[in-house]
Amino acid sequence: MQNKRSLLFFLLISVFGVLAFVPREDGGIEKLLASFQRWTDTNPQEKVYLHMDKPYYALGDTIWFKAYVTVSARHQLSAQSQALYVELINEHDSLIQTLKLPVIAGLGMGDFTLDDELNEGNYRIRAYTQWMRNAGEDYFFDKTFAVGSPGGDEVQAKVNYQYEIAKEKSIVVAHLNYKDDAGKPISDKRIRYELILNNKVIYSKESETDISGNMVVNLANDAALQSGTGFLRTTVYTTDGRKVIRTFPVKAALSQSDLQFFPEGGTLVSNVTSRIAFKATGVDGAGIFIRGMVVDQLGTEVISFESHHAGMGSFLLKPEPGKQYKAKVVYKDNSTAEVSLPAAQPEGYVLAVYQLDNDSLLLRVTASAGLTKNPGSLGLIAQSGGEMIYASKLLTSKQINSVTLPKKSFPTGIAQFTLFDYKNEPISERIVFIRNQDQMKVKIKTAKKSYNSKEKVEVELESTDPTGKPVAGNFSVAVIDESKVPIEEQMESTIFSNILLTSDLKGYIEKPNYYFTADNDTINKALDNLMLT
Template sequence: MLSVIFLGGMMAFIPGEGSPIERIIAALDKWEDTYPQEKVYLHTDRPGYSIGDTIWFKGYVTIGSKHQLSALSGALYVELVSEKDSVTQMLKLPITAGMAKGNFALTKPMTEGNYRLRAYTQWMRNAGADYFYDKVFQVMNPAGDVVFTQIDYSYTTSDNGTYLTANLNYTDSTGKPLTYLPVKYNLRKSYNTLFKGEGITDNKGKVSVVLKDFKIAEISGTHLNTTIEMEDFAVVSKSFPIKITAVSADVRFFPEGGDLVNGIRSKIAFKSVAQDGLGLPVNGIITDQLGNELAQIESNRFGMGAFLLTPQNGKEYQAKINYPDGSTKIVKLPLANEYGYTMEANYDAEVDSVMIRVSRQLPYLSREDDE
C-alpha cells in the first residue's frame, strides 16, 4: 500500500527588510560586482583521439555567476598537459565576444596515455588553478601499432594499510592476447627508481604488479614503466601513471529523509571528498547488480550532487565513479527497506515556501488483519 501525504505551506521563511539574510546577500552581490569570476569551457570535436589526429576546440569564457559571455579578458591560454604533468603544447588565443577557437596537432614522438586540456585567462589566475578548466582525455596508438595495453587498479586493505595492484592486459591490434611473453617493469618517481620486477603474461595476456611494500601516499605521482619482449625479440615500452584518487577519495550517499524504501522514488544526494578534506568533482553512472544503467550523475566543482532513484525489491545498486585523473571506483548505495516512510522537501521560490511530501510503503493487509 503506497500513500502520499502533502503538507504545503507548513514552512515559510519570509525575511524582513534589512534582515541579516538580506545584508549577507547584498554583500555577496557587491563582492561579485567588484571581483567578477570568469569561467572557461572548451567544446572539443570528439571525446578521444589517436596519435596523428588534430584536436579542434572552441572556447567559451563567461562571467561565472551570470553565465554571460565575458568581455573582461582579451586572451585565452590553452595547454596540452601530459601524464607527467608537463605542458607539451600551449596556445594564446584572442577572445572575441567571449569566444575563441584553436587546435592541437597530436604528432610523434607523442605517446599514448591520458592527457589534459587546461584553459584559463590571466584574470582567473588570481583565484588559483582550482578555477581553471581541466579535462582529461585519452590518446591511443595509431591502428598500425602491434601492442595494445590496458591497465586497471585494485586495492587491498589489511592491518598494515591499503596497497595497490596494477593489472596489465596485453593484446595485439586484433584483440588477441599476447600470451607467455616476458614483461619487465619499474616504478619511478621523477628520476628515482623505487621498485623493479619482472613477470610473464598468462594465457589471457595478463600480468599483475603488486606494490605491497609501498603505502598509498608514497606512490602518489609515480609512473609504472613496462617493456614486453615480442616473439620476434622486438621490445615495446609503455608507461602508466599510478592513480590513487579512487582509493584516497571518499564518496558518500545520503537519501533524502534518511532511508530508501522499495517502490518509492527518492532523491539521493552525494558528496565526494578528497584526501585533503576538500570537495572533489566527479561523474559516473548508477547501475543495478546486473549492470543495467539507471541514472547518470555529475557533481558540481565542490563534489556535491543529487539524482533520483526508485529502488525495487530484491535489487542492489551501485555507483561507478569517475575521478578527474581518469581513475574509477565502485561504491555501493545504501540498501533499501522493504517498508517504511520517506520525506521530500521542495522549495517554491514564487511563494517563498517549502512543501514537505511524506510517502509510505506498507505491507498488504489480509482481510483478517484489516478487521
C-alpha cells in the same frame, strides 16, 4: 575522498565577506540579496569548454581545438574576456607549453603539436580566463587524455588497481589487460614492466599475459610507493618486432577503499528524518559496489543499504537522541569494515529538496521541536550560476515549512538552495541538478548513409529552439573513424557534461557524460546522489 563543493557556494561565501560590513537589522535578507547582486555584477562567472578533435592522440599528432567561453546561468557566449590561457601538462604535472589565445565574442581556436621527443602517458589540457582565476583552479577546464606511440594503435591496454592483504602486508594489485586493434586478447605474450617512482626505475621484471590478455603485477604498498608520483611502464613487442610502450599512473596515496557519508543539507538533527548519501571509492578513486546496514551503539539494525552507480547511494534515517550510529559494510570481495556516521546535533534545521515531477520542486525545512518554542526568522535563497531565482523569509513557529517552485524558473544545470539564520549566516545548503527543455535542438543530415574514400560529404545542419523555431548558433565538428579511434560515450567530456555539471563542482566526477546519455529514473536518481555527495 574530498567532498564536492559547488562554485555557487564559493560565490555565496564571497558575498558573506561583503555582508560583514552590512548592519544587522530588519530586512537583512534584502540586504543580502542586494550585496549578492552587486557581487555577481562585478564578478561574472565565466566557464570554458574546449572541443578537441579526438579523444586521444599519438606522439607527432597535432591537437586541434575550438574554445567556447560562456557566462551567466544561461551560458551565453561571453564578451567579458578577450584572452584565453591554455596549458599542456604532462602526467608529472610539468607544464609543457602555454598558449595565450585571442577570444572574439566568446570564441577562440588553437592547437598543440605533440613533439616526438615527448613521452607516452596521460596528458592534460587546462584552460581558463583571468576572471576564472578568482574562483581557483578547481573550476578551470581540465581534461586528461592518453598519448601513445605512433603506429601503436594495434595494442590497446588498460589497468585496474585493487588493494589486498598478503602475509599481513598491504599490496596493490595491478590488473593489466591487452587487446589488439580488433578487440581480440593479446594472449601468451611476454611483457616487460618497470615501476618508476620520482623519475627513477625502482625495478624491472617480465611476465606473460594469459589466454584473455590479462597480466597481474603486485606492488608493495609501502612508504616508497606512497612517497611520490609514480607510474607503471610496460613494453610490448609486436609481431613485426616494433616496440610499443604503455604507461599507467600509480596513485601516490594508494590505500584501502574509502567510504564517506553526507547528510542532506549538511547536518543530522535528532528526531528529524534525513536523507544520508554515501560514496564508496576504491584505490584508483573510482566508485565501487558495497552493501551494508546501519546499526546503533547496541548493534541493533536500523536500515540496510547498497550502492548503485559509481559507488553512490542514499537512505533515510531518523536519529534518536543519545544514540550513535555506524555502518557495517561488506565489499565485493566480502571483506568488511565499520564506519561511523556523522553525529546528530540535538537542535537544528534540515533542508531537503524533492523533485516531485517534471514540473516542480518541493523545498522542505524541518526544525527540531525545541526551536519552535522560540520562533524566529530564517532566509531561504535559490540561485543558479549567480542568477537569483527565489528568496523568502521563513517563520519557525511550526516544525515543517514547505515551498513549491516551478522548474521552468530555473535554467538547466545546478541550482543551489541555502538556508540562513537571522544573522544571515548560512546554516544549511543543498545543490540540485534541474533538467528543463531549454536546450537548442540540432539535426544533422547527409545525402546518403555511406561514402567512398575521399568522396565529398555534404552535411545539412538544422538548429531550432525548444519550440521548433530556427535559431542561429556557432558550431564545431570533429570527424573521426570510430573503427580506428573507438570512444566510450559515458567516459567522454562533452559540452553538456562540462558546462552544466563538472565546471560547477570541485572534485573528481566519474563518467560525467553518463548523466546525459538518457533522461530516466535510474540516471536521475544517480545524478541526485552525485549532488548529495
